[in-house]
Amino acid sequence: MTITQLYYVLAVAENQNFTKAAEKCFVTQPTLSMQIQKLEDQLEVQIFDRSKKPIELTDVGKKIVNQARNIVNESYRIQDIVDQQKGFIGGEFRLGIIPTIMPTLLPMFLKTFIKKHPKVKLKIEELTTEEIIARIKDGHLDAAIAATPLEDENIKERVLYFEPFVSYIPNGHRLHTNNKIDITDLDVDDMLLLEDGHCFRDGVLNLCKAFKDHVDDKFQLESGSIETLIKLSNEGLGMTLLPYLHTLDIKSTESKNLHYFNEPTPAREVSIIYHKSELKMQIIEALQDVISGIIRGAIAFQNVQIVSPLPK
């Protein structure tokens, strides 16, 4: 049994296809066929059920894949140990970021980070929290920036900052004349929300539900981007909530619609999250340092109340 064989098994399991898996591994399909057969012969067990189309894992196969992933990931840690020892910060690093953080945070730190750590090849992907969790667990992401706490025992979190919610209330809205907004003023029924799957949507819902048990989805107008949310709101379709960083680059004509909350200000906790195995921890810490340093100048709220990003 070799690490390479296990790696091939993982590739086939993920792609459910020998040919595609072979491409990803930069070898030809017969190589995978033969190596996986060899492993199956050695173990005297079928890992894949080749009669099914697309190919499927057998029951043992599933267990073997889990263990194989384990071994392959642990093997990466050896280079990690060496890098750590040498203080080397470099190599490929795959970072996920949720959509409502990506456009505001990324421009703030990216330039600084690549300047400070030029050997790191950052691969950044915009993903939902759910996708992020899955990919951190299966090793396709090294870390991610998301709203926390996530309460997942396989994932560790390091808080980067707290980002307050700010109300965006268009002209003509019942709350438009209020200077400061209180959480108790909120009503889900005239609130514009992001579409399902965004944790910022869940955060807002959690905030509102605190005062209303049942949410009536009579008025289902949801968007995938916060920009759209603001425009819809301008059309008089309701108020909405924005993460604080989004309010920094809002048009001046619209900024008069911003209303801050009474303290304790509802806020989301934004963290860098990573697998508990702590692979590539030097790079994670480097990211944390850069981002925390930059945010320190941008957000200075004190009395905040964290809103959970988890649905229900």
Place this chain on the structure above:
Amino acid sequence: MTITQLYYVLAVAENQNFTKAAEKCFVTQPTLSMQIQKLEDQLEVQIFDRSKKPIELTDVGKKIVNQARNIVNESYRIQDIVDQQKGFIGGEFRLGIIPTIMPTLLPMFLKTFIKKHPKVKLKIEELTTEEIIARIKDGHLDAAIAATPLEDENIKERVLYFEPFVSYIPNGHRLHTNNKIDITDLDVDDMLLLEDGHCFRDGVLNLCKAFKDHVDDKFQLESGSIETLIKLSNEGLGMTLLPYLHTLDIKSTESKNLHYFNEPTPAREVSIIYHKSELKMQIIEALQDVISGIIRGAIAFQNVQIVSPLPK
């Protein structure tokens, strides 16, 4: 990086010698030299400091060895998964047993076990608790039978039975006329003990110390075997304590010297212990079944008080 290379690193680290390590791996010394060099080149770090005699691990080397052990052990688990799936109970199994359990317990279950599970190649070694713990942790033992609880977070325990202590009190001893013995009657100073390193010695000391803080080693007459202990006791050198199973095959002339304890009878807890990774769990469970079944007929004490086997 290959599992084989990691295995070679482990062998050299353990033997502190390329030539010996090569023998254990059933390859020649140049193979080890080359493969380890290749790994070091790939990682761009020295794992061994070859200038020291005997050879030493570098600082990174130590960390790499730990991780390598991890990976190599996890790789064994793949065959384990297959065996478990197939219900296959077989292969090499290295079992450690402490000296005071070995001679009485082994004959009781060995024949039954190998008859029931003929495919298991048992390799049994007599080792002290300390040695057992080290070897379970480094993977040189699959399981062991020892007195518990050990309070080691890397080691799991499954209780097999409770074995009461029985007093052996020769003619002429102050306690010889007592029918039943009480714990409070014991005095370390006229008690014959096994030599240092035996947990049965520590168990007895714990039992006595419960009533006496300081143990004066004025009378240091200690033996490595319980047989010798009995003979020394017969010579009038003091009383001693025996594990119950040892009293079953004692000569009839000597059995009159046996005195049981008042309830709650002091006893040791005997368990099968294994690494928390639960490798070869099928065989461990098979052993547990056989031994528990056999002991059920042999020991039937009810009200026991467990004595810790740990020193101090």
Place this chain on the structure above:
DNA sequence: CATATCGATAAGTTTTATTGATGGTTTTTA
């Protein structure tokens, strides 16, 4: 100072991994 120990190195051999070509099934498409 001769000798033994021990790891590195070199050259040659065996084993293993990989490739390109191809064949047999199954699935998809026209």
Place this chain on the structure above:
DNA sequence: TAAAAACCATCAATAAAACTTATCGATATG
């Protein structure tokens, strides 16, 4: 439903690697 495409297995050839024997040089030993 026949043709095409997709897909994995197999084969023979080759490239790569792991391993062996022989030997060297450095260090320790008697």
